[in-house]
Amino acid sequence: EQIDxxxxxxxxxxxxxxxxxxxxxxxxxxxxxxxxxxxxxxxxILYILIDNGLKYSDNExxxxxxTEADEAILQVRDYGQGIPESDQLRIFxxxxxxxxxxxxxxxxxxxxxAIAKAIAESHQGKLTLESTPGKGSTFILKLPI
Ligand code: ATP
Numbered sequence: 001e002q003i004d005x006x007x008x009x010x011x012x013x014x015x016x017x018x019x020x021x022x023x024x025x026x027x028x029x030x031x032x033x034x035x036x037x038x039x040x041x042x043x044x045i046l047y048i049l050i051d052n053g054l055k056y057s058d059n060e061x062x063x064x065x066x067t068e069a070d071e072a073i074l075q076v077r078d079y080g081q082g083i084p085e086s087d088q089l090r091i092f093x094x095x096x097x098x099x100x101x102x103x104x105x106x107x108x109x110x111x112x113x114a115i116a117k118a119i120a121e122s123h124q125g126k127l128t129l130e131s132t133p134g135k136g137s138t139f140i141l142k143l144p145i
Contacts, residue, residue, distance in 0.1 A: 002034045003042060005072060005143075009063055012046045016054070023060035024050060033065060035072050035143045041119045045127075046076075048112040049139045053078035057136065067145065074141040082133040091129070092117045 006028060013024045035042075046063075053061035057080020064075040083091060087098045095110040113127075116139075120127040124144050131137035 001037070001039065003037055003039050004032045005035055005042065005074065006030060006033050006065060008039065008043055009046060009065065009074070012043055012050065013063065015047075016050055020054060022054055024054075025060055025062045026065075027062060028065040030065060030067070033067065033072055033145070035123075035145055037123045037143070042123070045116045045119050045141060046074075048116045049076040049141070052112060052139075053080070053137070056080045070145050072143045072145050074143070075138050076141075077136065077138040079136040082135055082137055083129070083131040084133050088129055088131060092127070 009026055009028075013026055016022070016024055050061055050063065053076055057078040059079045062075075062077045064073075064077065066073045066075075083098060087096075090096045091098065092113050094114040097110040117127045120141055120143070126140075126142045128140045128142075129137060130140065
């Protein structure tokens with residue numbers, strides 16, 4: 001089905017605002033942006049990325065939507081602890097967590113990003129990451145338009 005990812009982002013962000021007192025900003029110069037896919041699954045990716053951004057930082061989380069050629073680009077950015085380079089590939093593995101002792105307190109199983117990556121790939125998309133320890137992380141989802 002055709003899905004407007006701008007309104008999907010707005011809905012998902014609104015559901016977090018109801019539950020947490022945390023700032024989540026949506027940045028986009030587009031009013032609508034349609035991609036082909038499964039609404040529940042794309043919502044789940046967004047939910048996983050925003051939830052992680054909130055869990056692993058104390059500041060705002062930014063969701064940015066743009067396009068490049070025939071791709072929709074959705075970035076979820078936080079200004080939190082970041083992810084060491086040596087862990088950046090492995091965090092997409094099932095059950096992998098960077099800091100086992102500390103992240104146990106924040107709950108979770110280490111499955112979120114593995115699920116998010118599988119959904120991205122089943123939509124012919126890509127999920128990648130840019131992160132600087134101590135500065136924050138940006139997860140980048142690219143989907144064909
Ligand atoms: P859950 O299954 O509930 O999502 P989780 O957050 O541990 O639990 P993933 O979402 O797969 O599982 O994330 C794996 C690990 O990657 C996390 O435990 C954390 O160490 C690291 N991580 C994920 N997102 C971020 C982020 N935004 N900032 C810093 N570390 C992150």
